[in-house]
Amino acid sequence: MRVEIYKLEGESRWCLEVIDEYNNSTVWDDTFEIDSDALKEVQRIIRHDGISSLIGPEGDEEWI
Template sequence: MAAAIPDRELQFSPLGGRVTQQGITVIVFIYRFADAPNDPWQLEVVDHDGGSTVWDETFTTDDDALAAFAQAVQENGIGAFAELEANRKH
């Protein structure tokens, strides 16, 4: 029987939050495990329907994660996040 793994608390970057452009709002989450301050940051964007886009790539800093989100918006527009299937990886 496998040992139970306790839930781990997440540390959220203050750089995340709601972003609205062209009438479309998404929530940007930049996080890592709170008990592992040297772990890389994860990036996730959630649309108005709860659909989630999670980057496969991790980031050394929360600034790098935010820059990746900004680049994706610049290249594809913010509407691309609302059009993606739930839990699709970026």
């Protein structure tokens, strides 16, 4: 699993994206004023829902 916190070109707020071992991507709709807020959000999700909530299916299966 890879956590990416980045700014899009020309933007002032931080984006949050998690990419799992199967290359499935979870991108937050909301952006964050500071990068540490994005990190705290992904840590909160992992503590509350478990890391498996951010892992999609392997291969070409449709994730519902």
